[in-house]
Amino acid sequence: MIKEITAYEYNGILFKTEYDAEIAEWKLSSRNGSNELSKREEEVFNLVIAGYTNDEIKESLDISLSTVKKHVTSILIKNGVSDRMKLVVNYYTQQGK
Numbered sequence: 001m002i003k004e005i006t007a008y009e010y011n012g013i014l015f016k017t018e019y020d021a022e023i024a025e026w027k028l029s030s031r032n033g034s035n036e037l038s039k040r041e042e043e044v045f046n047l048v049i050a051g052y053t054n055d056e057i058k059e060s061l062d063i064s065l066s067t068v069k070k071h072v073t074s075i076l077i078k079n080g081v082s083d084r085m086k087l088v089v090n091y092y093t094q095q096g097k
Helices: 018-030 039-049 054-061 065-078 084-095
Strands: 008-010 013-015
Touching: 039 054, 039 065, 039 084, 054 065, 065 084
Parallel strands: none
Antiparallel strands: 008 013
């Protein structure tokens, strides 16, 4: 059986819903082209790279799960990747590891 998959693309990244793609477009346009991570995003980024789950990040940083998810989404968008695995691979590739 073949299942049809619908995906929405923005800036080379595939999203599950059109809403997610629109949010990505809004975030990219509202930050004036800056790919820099905020201080909190850097903290979340480091934990993602270390293999933490969203729940573990929530506990470690004492923030809500929805805040973790927002930061992770923003980090993915700013790095031009669609999932955590690609983020980690890109990170280690750039580090030469």
